[in-house]
Amino acid sequence: MKKIINDPKNIVSEMVDGMVRAYPQYIEKVKNAEAVVRSNKDSMKGKVGLVSGGGSGHEPAHAGYVGKGMLSAAVCGQIFTSPTPDQAYAAIKACNQGKGVLLVVKNYSGDVMNFDMAKDLASMDDIEVKTIIVDDDIAVENSTYTQGRRGVAGTILVHKVLGAAAQEGMDLDKLQKLGQDILPNIKTIAVALKAATNPETGKPGFVLKDDEIEYGVGIHSEPGYRREKIKPSKDLAKELLEKLDDEMNLSGDKKYAMMINGLGATPLMEQFIFTHDVLNELEEFGVKPAFTKVGNYMTSIDMAGISITLFEIKDDKWLDYLNYPVETIGW
Structure with missing residues (x-):
């Protein structure tokens, strides 16, 4: 394993320290917690607080979306x-402005349990x-760490929509309702091509042969639904969009947002080639x-x-x- 790190035990604390020192115009560290809060306190005054998070290793999520x-x-x-x-509770307290706080939690059992305990502490x-x-991942119904579908890249679009609504002054009940309205329309x-190697263990989450890929993997190297020989980008785009179509009934009569998300080691060159192929496939649906x-x-x-994340836009305000x-x- 080759990583640009020091002591594996200090990875998260040193990463958080580097982020807040590099971008003090956006974030600052929450005292006594590996958490960050907006440094622009005026931008939070009189607003509902919006808090998310999870295990590290998904950067820029989630600290990169604080601001x-x-x-x-x-x-x-x-x-x-x-x-x-207690870390989640510290983040809640750090952004509480008396208007309540909404937690955006990915559907992993540990996250759900610990954020729920933080909610109790806040009460x-x-x-x-x-x-x-x-729970935007459509690949598998149940997987490692979950009961039901996993929360993956679509979480970022949830942050974006709810963050804008909160910034405009939406109250807590309406903000939660907005989240509940958009969630069923976001699918990923x-x-x-290769599993993640956790620097704390030095081992990949799974092993693929040089010519193999796995469809439907999760963001913690959880298994997907099929493993096979690598295919050209256009064939990958076709396969994944067929799965999304099964869930969403893609149609040119509907409006969509699309996010193509690299999982960490995929060059932008390849991401844009894949985007080209996805857009070509979407044209076949009139989208x-x-x-x-x-x-x-x-x-x-x-x-x-x-x-690929697709978000059906059912309201122009979204x-x-x-x-x-x-x-x-x-x-």
Whole structure:
């Protein structure tokens, strides 16, 4: 294993320290926690707090989306490990402005449990906290760490929409309702060429032969639904869009946002080739996305692979929120 690190035990703390020192205009460290909060406190005044987080290794998620127009704070657990309840509680307190806090939690059992415990801790301080659970991955129904579908790259679009709505002053109940409205319309699926190597263990999550790929992998190297020989990009695009069509009934009469997301070790060159092929396939359905993002938004350390997220836009205001200006590291 070759990594640019020091002591594996200090990876998360040193990463968080590097982020806040590099981007003090956006974020600062939450005291006594591996968490970050907006440094622009004026941007949070009178607003509902929006908090997310999870295990580290998915950068720029989630700390990279803290800033005006997106998250208020984010919690950074150990690599591929849920943050502790006290860390999540510290993030809640750091961004509470008296208007309540909404937690955006990916559907992993540890995350759901620990953020729920943080919610209970906050209630003792009379901080009203509500939660939405993101489960956008359509690859498998149950997998490692989950009961039901996993939360993956679509989480970032949830951050974007809810962050914009919160910045515009939406109250806590309406913000939670907005999250519940958009979640069923956000679907993601991925393919991997190589598993992530966790620097704390030095071992890959799974092993593929040089000519193999795996469809439907998760962001912690969880297994997918099929392994086979590598295919050209256009064939990968066709396979993944067929799965999305099964879920979403793709149609030119509907409006969509699209995110092509690199999983950590996929060059932008390959991401744009894949984007070209996905857009060609979407044309076969009569679909031209109203919003497109391509890049590394929800990674898995050094996993080679890519995911597609489609978001059916059922309200034009959702598109306005996607285009809302932000001040963050990662968007």
